Amino acid sequence: MPTLRTLQPGDEVSLEEFLLQHSDTSMFLRSNWRAAGLLDQGARFQGTYVAAYTNEIIVAVAAHFWNGMVVVQAPVHLSEVVQAVVAQSGRAISGISGPAAQVEATKRVLGLSNRTTQLDESEILFSLTLQDLQIPQALATAKVQCRLPHSEELELLTEWCVVYNVKALQGTDTPSLRSACRLVIEACQATAMHWVLVAEDTLVSYSAFNANLPDIVQIGGVWTPPGLRGKGYAKSVVAGSLLAARSQGVKRAILFTCHHNQAAQAVYRGIGFLPTGEKYGLVLFES
Missing domain, CATH: 3.40.630 (Aminopeptidase)
Known part of the structure; x- marks a missing residue:
């Protein structure tokens, strides 16, 4: 024993x-x-x-x-x-x-x-060595810019966080969810662990690290509003966040996404992520 x-x-x-x-x-x-x-x-x-x-x-x-x-x-x-x-x-x-x-x-x-569960999934685990990061053309040519959010943008990002939780994590829009999202966004802002993508002075996409280590980061909470999808914005915001991490000496990135989300998988593969062969489990119980 x-x-x-x-x-x-x-x-x-x-x-x-x-x-x-x-x-x-x-x-x-x-x-x-x-x-x-x-x-x-x-x-x-x-x-x-x-x-x-x-x-x-x-x-x-x-x-x-x-x-x-x-x-x-x-x-x-x-x-x-x-x-x-x-x-x-x-x-x-x-x-x-x-x-x-x-x-x-x-x-x-x-x-x-x-x-009863809100979410119960076995997800595909992806990995990327940051020296192999493929930088989207729009980001490389500064057609779009990836940066840390400004304080006046946090209210919008809180709204995006709520919608992400409802759409991606099958949550329910309640006052408690909104409060939790506000705390998440404020914590990410305080630790500089999230990024926005800007196109023509408009915020068009968002990415964050939900785990951050000196050697490796884990991406979570990637969100592009539905009306802005299909333009390569998610690739650019994730790549931009990883360029920032790479400049701080981080060597690798990890993320997990569900089997049926082919669009997300295409985004991640498009900047160099590959499946590790492992599966990551995530269960969220209904309140």
Whole structure:
């Protein structure tokens, strides 16, 4: 039987050594502990982490974050770490993410297989080495510009975030969703982790990093209003964000998207992303 421990400050090195073995599917875990540490006081990005050890080496981990998401990286001893972290945190469960097969197993372990979901998908994981980034012509020739948003644009971006959550994540437009989107946009602005594309002085597309590390970033929340699609704007905004990351020394980018979203897959392939062969699971439960 493994030894289970709730991780504390001082455990960062051993946690990172384990997660680096599974880096493409551990972005939220790596990014969140770096942003907020291992203490759990309920603040943004904080969570309770439980690890399984064999011979004093971490072999599995599960975290239950401030927003209710259970995130797993547990190729072994999944049942033990998942049950322990939920019991330890005492939080309600809003969703699950991690390697797709582990997400399915986590639902079963927690008795949530029949709970109504807002979203339940096994998504294609894509990767790009940033030196191989293919820059769209419109961006290369400055026909469009990619930049950090201005403060007066945040209200519009909050509206875009709401629509993205409704259309892409099958959420419901409620006051709580609008409040959550406002906090997301403000946090991205404060950390310079999102970008807009401008064409003829008009905002036409948006992209953000939902996990940000010195070596690798994860793209999430790409949105172009329906009336502006088909013009290559999504390619340019994502490429522009990655040029900014590359200038800071980032080497790779990761993203995941659903199997049926052929348009999104074409965008990402068009700037050099290729499937890794892994599947990423994302479950969001209805409130």
